[in-house]
Amino acid sequence: MSKIDPVFEWPESQRGIVLSEPSELNEGLMQDLPLTIPTLLEHAATNHPETEVLARLLDGSIFRYNYAEFANRARQAANALTRLGVGYGDVVGTLAWNHHWHMECFYAIPGLGAVCHTVNPRLFAEQIVYIINHARDKILLVDQDFVELVESIVSEIPGVEQFVILGERGCIPEPGKLGEVLYYEELIAAEPPTIDWPQFDERTASGLCYTSGTTGNPKGVLYSHRSTVLHSMAIAQPDNLSLSAHDCVMPVAPLYHAQSWGLPYGACMVGAKFILPGRHLDGPHLLQLIRDEGVTTGCGVPTIWTMVLEHAEKEDLDLGRLQRLLIGGTALPTSMRDRFRAKGVSAVQIWGMTETSPMGTISRTNRKAAELAQDAQDKQLLKQGRLPYGVEMKIVLADGSRAPHDGTTAGDIWVKGPWIANGYLHGEGGEMLDAEGFFPTGDVGHIDACGFMKITDRSKDVIKSGGEWISSIDVEDIVTRHPAVSMAAVIAVYHKKWDERPLLLVTLKEGASLDKADMLSYLQDKIVKWWMPDDVLVIAEMPMTATGKIRKLTLREQYWNHLAKD
Numbered sequence: 001m002s003k004i005d006p007v008f009e010w011p012e013s014q015r016g017i018v019l020s021e022p023s024e025l026n027e028g029l030m031q032d033l034p035l036t037i038p039t040l041l042e043h044a045a046t047n048h049p050e051t052e053v054l055a056r057l058l059d060g061s062i063f064r065y066n067y068a069e070f071a072n073r074a075r076q077a078a079n080a081l082t083r084l085g086v087g088y089g090d091v092v093g094t095l096a097w098n099h100h101w102h103m104e105c106f107y108a109i110p111g112l113g114a115v116c117h118t119v120n121p122r123l124f125a126e127q128i129v130y131i132i133n134h135a136r137d138k139i140l141l142v143d144q145d146f147v148e149l150v151e152s153i154v155s156e157i158p159g160v161e162q163f164v165i166l167g168e169r170g171c172i173p174e175p176g177k178l179g180e181v182l183y184y185e186e187l188i189a190a191e192p193p194t195i196d197w198p199q200f201d202e203r204t205a206s207g208l209c210y211t212s213g214t215t216g217n218p219k220g221v222l223y224s225h226r227s228t229v230l231h232s233m234a235i236a237q238p239d240n241l242s243l244s245a246h247d248c249v250m251p252v253a254p255l256y257h258a259q260s261w262g263l264p265y266g267a268c269m270v271g272a273k274f275i276l277p278g279r280h281l282d283g284p285h286l287l288q289l290i291r292d293e294g295v296t297t298g299c300g301v302p303t304i305w306t307m308v309l310e311h312a313e314k315e316d317l318d319l320g321r322l323q324r325l326l327i328g329g330t331a332l333p334t335s336m337r338d339r340f341r342a343k344g345v346s347a348v349q350i351w352g353m354t355e356t357s358p359m360g361t362i363s364r365t366n367r368k369a370a371e372l373a374q375d376a377q378d379k380q381l382l383k384q385g386r387l388p389y390g391v392e393m394k395i396v397l398a399d400g401s402r403a404p405h406d407g408t409t410a411g412d413i414w415v416k417g418p419w420i421a422n423g424y425l426h427g428e429g430g431e432m433l434d435a436e437g438f439f440p441t442g443d444v445g446h447i448d449a450c451g452f453m454k455i456t457d458r459s460k461d462v463i464k465s466g467g468e469w470i471s472s473i474d475v476e477d478i479v480t481r482h483p484a485v486s487m488a489a490v491i492a493v494y495h496k497k498w499d500e501r502p503l504l505l506v507t508l509k510e511g512a513s514l515d516k517a518d519m520l521s522y523l524q525d526k527i528v529k530w531w532m533p534d535d536v537l538v539i540a541e542m543p544m545t546a547t548g549k550i551r552k553l554t555l556r557e558q559y560w561n562h563l564a565k566d
């Protein structure tokens with residue numbers, strides 16, 4: 001076959017056809033190095049060896065080391081795991097907070113071609129049993145805090161051959177029920193800090209994270225080395241989280257929740273200082289790290305940041321060098337955006353899910369949005385955001401057609417890209433992609449002419465009143481701006497005439513009071529009449545999911561017939 005002329009135009013009939021006789025020029029003359037997780041570790045160790053990594057330990061004290069020492073210990077851990085028989089394709093579970101032990105596992109396990117399965121300790125015990133068995137975890141690395149939990153389920157997870165406690169021998173009383181346990185510190189101390197990382201394809205599985213399973217059993221999302229490295233590159237970009245070597249990053253989203261939104265890998269890629277806040281996720285502890293360590297950026301769900309804000313406001317403290325926070329998991333409340341802004345911090349909304357690694361969209365301006373007047377721009381940035389390179393999105397209407405990008409026509413959101421799942425572990429849920437290769441997110445929303453997507457609801461939370469949709473997210477946002485309200489949930493309840501009507505449930509701030517009439521008059525000029533909740537209930541506590549979101553399913557089950565009683 002002759003060489004290809006660089007301006008050669010493929011004939012229509014050959015477009016998309018794989019050539020059967022590759023020539024030298026088909027291949028490209030670039031080195032073919034796989035995008036694997038150990039390359040991130042080795043990059044940080046070589047190029048940012050003295051940059052600090054910190055963890056708050058279980059007793060509240062701070063453990064401090066740097067990327068060179070971190071990499072040494074991760075390699076020691078990989079050697080120790082190899083000695084325990086872990087190899088390509090094995091699954092190693094972790095049940096742990098955000099600390100240096102866990103972070104080392106994030107590199108040691110996938111570095112061997114094995115899968116790091118981050119088990120969410122906040123799930124119900126029966127769900128934890130289910131996912132450990134479903135994932136076929138061979139070894140379980142357990143935080144000292146979760147030993148009791150594991151002891152309570154040990155008879156139901158017979159596939160786990162070995163339990164390793166994250167700490168030193170003697171850090172907890174010997175756990176009698178787990179057989180001969182090993183201790184991480186003792187294990188790695190016996191190993192050299194060097195390793196020849198095994199070579200494997202970048203498409204090899206690296207991490208496993210189960211969705212919290214608000215309906216049905218949790219499903220396993222299996223990340224690959226390639227998807228992880230590409231996602232890290234993407235989050236680091238200036239229009240996304242804008243991560244750099246000058247940053248100090250504190251992931252508050254748990255390492256077991258969509259891998260802490262990719263920050264453990266993104267931080268090594270850029271050589272940012274890294275802070276692991278441990279189990280102390282209250283306002284005072286987090287704020288202390290932010291101020292003392294010079295945190296510039298962090299990530300987490302709004303509930304966490306509310307605690308930080310409340311503490312800072314109560315004590316009249318500044319937020320140190322904090323510049324921006326990646327906030328997602330649920331919609332960013334306007335009030336939170338404003339409160340952070342008052343302290344000089346920009347709250348950047350991200351939308352995504354475990355299945356999208358998790359970055360799907362991010363709410364930063366593009367040229368068009370930057371030209372808007374301040375008010376309009378503020379409103380724009382409260383949308384879930386625009387697409388980074390690497391994510392394609394379509395909004396599909398009931399008749400299967402695509403919605404126009406008009407900022408109002410809402411439909412089902414589907415996504416496609418190299419860090420988006422193509423299905424679930426062991427085929428659960430069946431074939432997920434449509435004929436065009438898009439994944440169904442289960443969210444409902446629209447896209448505007450500026451390219452910004454806005455979620456109006458999760459498909460299972462949608463309120464359909466007389467055939468029209470009411471956006472629970474919009475109403476909740478307005479309600480949480482009321483000074484007495486701490487949290488708000490608007491849910492669909494049964495109505496004999498309209499099928500469904502919105503019911504508003506709120507929890508109140510300490511010492512505050514509120515009744516239905518107050519709330520309805522507050523909402524009067526803020527939402528259209530038919531969106532007005534049919535009733536307002538003040539409840540003592542919101543049921544929360546294992547990932548820090550309001551468990552609307554529980555509320556719906558409890559209140560479904562609330563209006564039917566009238």
Ligand code: ADP
Binds near residue numbers: 350354441455
């Ligand atoms: P789980 O389903 O276990 O709660 P995920 O993190 O995978 O865990 O949840 C993803 C869902 O969270 C999305 O499908 C969406 O409904 C919701 N979500 C995430 N980010 C946002 C956001 N910025 N605004 C509104 N909803 C969001």
